[in-house]
Amino acid sequence: MSSAFRVTQRSLGARALSGLQTQLGQLGRIQEQLSSGRLIAKPSDSPTGTVVAMQSRGEIRANEQYGRNASDGLGWLGMADTTLMSSLTSIRRVRDLALQGASTGSSSQTSREALAQEVDSLRDGLLQLANTQYLGRPIFGGTTTGAVAYDTTSGTYAGDTNHVARTVGDNTSVEVAFTGPEVFGPAGSDLFAVVGQIADHLRNDPASLQGDLTALDASMQNVLGRLSEVGARYSRVDAMKTAADDRVLDLKTRLSEVENVDLPKTIMDLQMQQVAYQAALGATSKVITPSLVDFLR
């Protein structure tokens, strides 16, 4: 009476128990996934998935920041756009007045004085526009800590030549403001000097107004050129913002593919595991009971 492998009641029991425990462990794992909603709870669940998850999270954070940076840049550029538009209207009015003064050379000193006074007030208005602030900073003042880009009385530039830039993408940085001299011309011959000269010449030397008009046209062209540049940058930053927002969406989808459970599949798995566990329980209860003891009397 010898068999290759003796089986005892205890070993049967131990084996059944270890089987049940494996089943229950799997059931627990699926239940944990379902209740946390996460497929990767710790790095060892999937080291490669962990890399993807960590990278995606980092990139999501970076791109959300790029979106915020771009919004801020759009604020600067939008402010520059409206300011330059208003400046152009004022410059055109100055041009009209200078033209009027030049063409009516025979007109009286009083009428030209009236023209000069309007030009003076337009110059003040232009200076005010040049000192437009965004979030407490003059937008044409470079990186100055002061409140104005141009001195409101003398009209001299008070800012510096540094540029304000915003990072709106990986290695993509866009300048979101121009310095005063870039927009209004170099110190000494800038827009405010030209307009001041026009007022002066209207009062004292109408004959020189023709030359001033040329200088004013040059300034206006410069402002126009900056305006179109501002528009171009605005649309570029806007496009980058959209790209960053889209990227965040893509990355979140990717992250959830890696990290989150597939709900229908997991619920299905849970059902199957439950059935398997119940089957194992049923089989165990049937297998263990009978022994020779039951049949002896």
Next chain:
Amino acid sequence: MSTFSGLSIALSSLYAQRRGLDVTGQNVANANTDGYSRQRVLLESVGGPQTPAMWSTWSGAGSGVRAADVERIRDMFLEQRAQAEHGEQSRLDTQQTTFSRLEQLFDEPGDLGLAQAFGDFWNSWHDLANAPGDMAARKQVLQRASAVTDTLNGAYTQVATEWSGARDQLSALAHEVNATAASVAQLNGTIAAAVQSGVPANELMDKRDQLVMRLSDLVGATSRSGDSGTVDVYLGGTSLVRGNIYDTLNVTGPSDFQSLGSGSVSLEWATGAFKAETPSGQAGGLLTTLNDTLPRYVSRLDEVTNALVTQVNTAHAAGYDLNGAAGQPLFDPAGTTAQNVRVVLFDASLVAASGTPSLDGSGNPVGNLDGSNADLLGKIATQTGSPDKVYRAMIVDLGVESQGVTRRAEVQASVVGQADADRESQSGVNLDEEMVNMLAFQRAYEAAARLMSTVDSTLETLINMAR
């Protein structure tokens, strides 16, 4: 040949079958006892006189049966294999626990770990680049920097606590090993005395083997059969228990994590004070945890910290603060370990956001609202060798290593299950078999009784004949 020898043969059978029934009873009673090995009565036929002598007559029928011994059925080789596998499993389980603790400690991937703290820190630089003059943005940078250092310090403290826990566990383990070894030695002595005087000591041996198995679990001990039913227990090649003599183990080496650099923790023999070999068992796992795993991950964390401190400080020094002065160290340059890292800049206006120096009319430096240096600091995250990347590599390595250990532990668990099943199939009690044996002894007993009554009636016939 004696007239009554038939009676004595029947009597010897009655005794022997009764002994068989007793052993069967013992087996059935211990069907579920841990560590019990089934026993079997060895019956032996008793023959006639072995040497011919004058006046000695013998019918040649033999003179009955006797229960020579009660044998304990246990295979020493299966036992040794199970000891080795149990030791290995304990080692892997201990290591697995360490790794799962480490994984819990770093809490990745998630929204609460160090990766998140780094991300928040870099983003605060971007926010500062957007508003270099804003004191709130400046303070936010400093607070996020503190959050990073707090996370690093916290991780270090937790690892150090984990280390102390493992160290305490090792001390407790050494005590248990010493007590268990003493018990084994004592049992060995008792067993030897019993065996030498011919008394069965099966139950004592079961108890002793259980203790030896416990030693395998604890320190990966292996055993060899010794004289007179004793067992010698070995660690590596050195004997822990030999007969009734045993040696003890002491834990040596640093007692806290900070002083680990001065040497490693090990188990030492009390006699001779040389290192005990414990490649497996819980002790093996704990020693790996203490001397390798935990220090290794702390040094990985130090690499992350070093990258953070040097890269941020270098970039910060290249910038200019709100007063136009060059950036001072943001992190303590001396604290490049996870334990010591700390923020040393507390004045928010000293955060060097600007990338260009400015001078006032008289040539003195003044601050400006340039944010280009803050922008550069925010971009450290994407540089090669950035702290984020070093940390990510560390987490991935942790994941891979942990997964490896978990898998090996799972495989080992099934190996141990197989080894235990083999032992059980050798030594376990099968109730069916015991029932069959019981029937056999019962029938034999009945037959012997029958024989006795037959001999009795035969003798009666003989005695009545003379009436």
